[in-house]
Amino acid sequence: MGKRERLSGNEAVAIALRQINPDVFPAFPITPSTEIPQYFASYAANGQVDTEFIPVESEHSSMSAAIGASAAGARSLTATSSCGLAYMWEELYIAASNRLPLVLALVNRALSGPININCDHSDSMGARDSGWIQMYAENNQEAYDNMVQAYRISEHKDVRLPVMICQDGFITSHAVENIELLEDEEVKNFVGEYEPENYLLNPECPIAVGPYAVTDYYMEAKRAQAEGMRHAVQVVKDVAKEFASLSGREYGLFEEYCLEDAERAVVMIGSAAGTTKDAVDKLRADGEKVGLLKIRLFRPFPAEEIAEALKGVKAVAVMDRAEGYSNQGGPLGADVMAALYRSRSEALAVNYVYGLGGRDVRVEDMEDVFAALKQMRQDQDPGETYRYLGIRE
């Protein structure tokens, strides 16, 4: 079981998709996600998969084709980044509201402008209210493992919602690192055959997909959609548990790193969490009680569980790799602070915006954040709760 390899995040996700062997993959290239359909196109050409690979003329079309395929009863997906995701906007809502199982391999990249090809989370964060489940990865291994688990979550009868599997552009997508792959057969058995309940190509039970709903039905439809999102939390946990028994790698809604007795904590998403772990280890070696909470599942947002995990923490820094333009911080900051407030937490909390457009995050930067939290505790005052990390003024 398990094959040791070294792969970029993009190739790792492409291999997961080869092992899953989906039915339909429409794609339009955009940096830094281009390699995913590029690798996959060669698998299709070499007969390693029997997927219908459709090169289309835009992201609007790639998502539309993936939606059409899913509605027809096929297991489908596409991949994109940044402006490509923006161009899929209306389709994102259509996929989710029609309760279509579907996967999007998203490689996070800044939205314009200024035009920038590097990583931040402004693309997927903008889509956080679209009804898609969103899962994030720290490294190539997590991107691969999340992709292997994606269809089990998306297709679950209590969920039936599209899933976005996100990883950091270039930082993980283009970095070659060690990884452990599952055997093809293991992935195939884990993911299983897709047996849709209701689908367009079923002559026994004709249905309409995407009809008009007037005021007396629209709201119930949205409520039903939200119910699918509520169920997703348990399904994500159940699938992770089964995955752990197969791979030995454990996942939850989020990862707690040295959080048990932590007095100061950082909450963050993505590759910089690995860098933060090194900062935590360094400070722990000096006896400082610091920890990290790394979000894996961002939509639905596991607010109660996060508040519970942060229960003993006295000062929190929530790190956003996207601006929210609320004059208060970013989207993760808003959600975590609301979770703390609802749980009647008395922790001092601040929200940092960091790493926009690929701005590098060093171990020292994260040590500075923990130092700022220490100062806050001493002062018993959070000070400016909306901050930028490492900005040149």
Place this chain on the structure above:
Amino acid sequence: MSNLTEIRWHGRGGQGAKTAALLLADVAFQTGKYVQGFPEYGPERMGAPITAYNRISDTKIRVHSNIYDPQYVVVVDESLLEAVDVTGGLKKDGAILINTQRTKEEILPHLRGYEGEVFIIDAHKVSMEAMGRYFPNTPLLAAIVKVAGIMDEETFLKEMEASFKHKFASKPEVIAGNMKALEMAFKEVH
């Protein structure tokens, strides 16, 4: 993390610095190490200065930042000595490896007072003799493996031959030249 080796590559777009970093990650992985090989993407065009990085370690690598205080620096294009602060943060007990046709004495004044070890190789000569074309990254890959003591020559050559057979499956005629360039570079770097 005393077992961690960090290497920074300076090249120009099109010279294969990124490929060399990925190949180095590849070959170090084959010896059981934890590795990272990644490029830093600036403006992507032929001739623009580019940076690539390697981390090689006995333990799992979690940090995802660029490398600011490397033990080793490889300069693929010596015109960068004037354009980029290639020795920036380079550790004194580390070394710099430069592709040049000049002598060490001629190069030293251009290193902004760097006090560590300096190695040079004429990758142009090696590449032209071995392959008949100028691919500086192949000789530099072998040279940095030797300078940084990443693995012994025999293991390196064995792993690289396997890697080239895979990489050049559709044009096996170039394998011999690449192998010769690696062997020559091991002798030429000084």
